[in-house]
Amino acid sequence: MTTITATLLLLLGVVLSGSISRALPIPVPLPLVQIALGFAITAVADLGVDLNPDIFFLLFLPPLLFLDGWRIPKEGLLKDKGTILELAFGLVVFTVLGLGLFINWMIPAVPLAVAFAIAAILSPTDPIAVSAIAARVPIPKRLMHILEGESLLNDASGLVCMRFAVAAALTGSFSVVEATGTFVWLAAGGIAIGVAVTLGVTQAKNWLTHRLGEETGSQVLISLLIPFAAYLLAEHLHCSGILAAVAAGITMSYAEQTGQALAITRVQRTAVWDMVQFAANGIIFVLLGEQLPSIIAGAARVVREAGHHEPVWLLIYVLAINVALAALRFAWAWVSLDFTLFRAARRGHHMERPSWRLVAVTALAGVRGAITLAGVLTLPIFMNDGSFFPARDLAIFLAAGVIIVSLLAASITLPVLLKGLKLPPEPTHRKExxxxxxxxxxxxxxxxxxxxxxxxxxxxxxxxxxxxxxxxxxxxxxxxxxxxRVGADGERFRQAESIEQELRLAGLQAERREFYRRGRLNELSDEMVRKLVREIDLQETRLLSD
Incomplete structure (x- = not known):
């Protein structure tokens, strides 16, 4: 089957997943539906998708990391920067060491360096997967900001740790001093390149548009090319392309605050990036389902080599790793909370200790998703001597299993833990x-x-x-x-605004129906109908976003 046909089938699976997820009577995270659809597609059509790790990494990670950096709430990122940094860097190192040793102890056939690589791959969390659950489970907004900020940074730290572990597995040696120097170069160079590329491109774009005018299509395309430019340039200079993509996204969010782009450009660019995010994340999970049969077969072979002849050991490995991940995350969050309370007490600030249930929510909400899967699929196929990379199939299966089980565990346990949990009031920023x-x-x-x-x-x-x-x-x-009149009459005024919005929406919808009716009667040309309806759509979008 041709690559184009396979791609179209995968995209069809992504499209169907949204409708199926909404139609289900019980809340099921969208990634799980996409994995199931990928598995179903394999049952009826042998796509035979052969994933090249380098191409897969290049196609999916730069735009997803760039968009995360672009859209991350900066206020929440700065407000809880201490907690986010502790989770994004300290917890990642803690997870890599603890889980790596645990995997090597549990599966001796997996070399220690490979076990650390697997642990590093499993350390990044995925806010998009959590958002799929949060759509039906009310996760506190501040906690979501912390999870989003953590995932933005631990994507980079986890994948960089994976790079060191894979290098150690390929060469058979590891130097702490050399790794530290390399990490500093990777991080500093990647961040600098990401910032420089975004600033350079946006300045050149603004200079040209100021003199020649702005074309919306080219502006949208430029925004799509920036993450790839930052990533490829960083990799060419042997820096971290991952950090370059993240830094480019964060820089883009600040560069956009100049407001120099046309309104229509921002509207269309947002729509295009929403589509890219939905399609890229969806294809990753559908691909996971499509690859599951071969992943399970390869993992079963590794299990037999480890001395276990029953396939049930695969499930035991996945469950044990999920428990270990949750335990490590809970322990880190608990100790980090004690440290935060201690520092606050030394400054003379009194802070009430949150419920253990909130700490448990933090631990279970750190589900794994697209970045973990994209990372594990980039493991090399061959060693430097031409032999197969040890336990690669098992690593991919463990990552896939952890993604599925963590999503299931979060969707089942989070509603129970959050039910009746008293939380501090969220700031509404209404006055601002x-x-x-x-x-x-x-x-x-x-x-x-x-x-x-x-x-x-x-x-x-x-x-x-x-x-x-x-x-x-x-x-x-x-x-x-x-x-x-925000005082006594403020609530009445807001109620009046709400009523006015409902009436204006009713009027806009009637206008749109009338335009379509006249178009069907050939009283208006198709081009004129599209123009008039677009004006109504933009007005309605603005009203609904207020």
Whole structure:
């Protein structure tokens, strides 16, 4: 079967997974549905997908890591930076050492360096997998920010640790001093390259668009190429392409705050990146399901070589590793919490100890997902001497099993742990939002007044400019008036805004139906219908996002 046909079937599986997940009567994480669909596709069609580790890594990881860095909430990242760094770096090293020794003890046929590589692959967590559960289980917002920030950084730290472990397995030697120096070069060089590429590309893009105008399609394509450029350049200079992609994404979020792109560019770029994220994550999990039969067969062979002849040992290995991961994560979170409370007490701050259930939620919410699978599939197939890389099939099976079991465990246990759990109130930032809206309205009124005078000067129809300017400024004055009445009448004003939104939505939907009706009657051209409907869609999107 051709590569194109296989790709189309995988994408079809991704499309179907969303509908199936929503149709199921019980909440099932989307990645599990995609894995099942991949397995079902294999049962009816032998795709024969041969995954090249280098190509797989290049295609999937740079855009996913870049988007994580681009969209990570910066406020939460900075507010809980201490906790996030402890989880993203300290916990990763703790996991690699503890789980690596445990895997080598449990499966002696797996060399120690390979066991550390497997542990490093399993250390990164996946916020997208957690989000699939959080859609139906209300995980506290601050905890989600911590998990997202942790996953952004532990993707890099875990995969860099994997690189060292694989190098040790290939060469048979490992030097702490050399590894430390290499890590510093990988990290510093990767971050610098990611920042430089994003800043250089955005500055050049802004310079060109300022002089030649902006074309939306090319701007979207540039944003898609930035992570690959940063990754490839970093790898060419023997730095960390992973950290380069992450740094490029974070830099992109700051570069975009200049607001120089056209509104239509931002709208279309967001839609394209949402599609890329959904498709890339989905294909990874569907591919996992498609590869499961061959993964299980290869893992069973390794188990027999280890002295166990029953396939049930594969399940035992997966369950034992999941328990070990949860125990290591719980222990680290508990000790880290004690340390945080101790530091707060020394500064004279009193902090109430959170419930052990919240610590357990933190431990179980660290599920594994796309990054783990993408990482394990990049393990080399051959050693330097031409022999097969030891236990590669088993490593892939263990990673796949940990992903599935951790998703199942989180989807089952998190609702139980969170039920009735008293949590500190989440800040709503309502006041900051209202101040920002009022400030923006005042700025808009000043801009309209200036434009009104400039455009109307010396014109016969100056009264029209005055009339339209007054009408527009009235809209903004209503917003300022609503902010001023945040006190006793504030709730009533917000209720009125909600009612107005519902009525405006009803009107917009009626407009759209009328445009389509006239298009069906050939009273409007297809091009005109698309233009008018797009205007309605943009207005409706803005209303629903408020």
């Amino acid at each position: 939002e209202e101040w920002a809206r009022a400030g923006a309205a005042e700025a808009a009124i000043k801009a309209i007044e200036q434009a009104q005078h400039q455009l109307a000067e010396g014109r016969r129809d100056a009264d029209l400019y005055i009339e339209m300017g007054a009408r527009l400024m009235e809209v903004y004055r209503r917003r300022i008036d609503g902010h001023a």
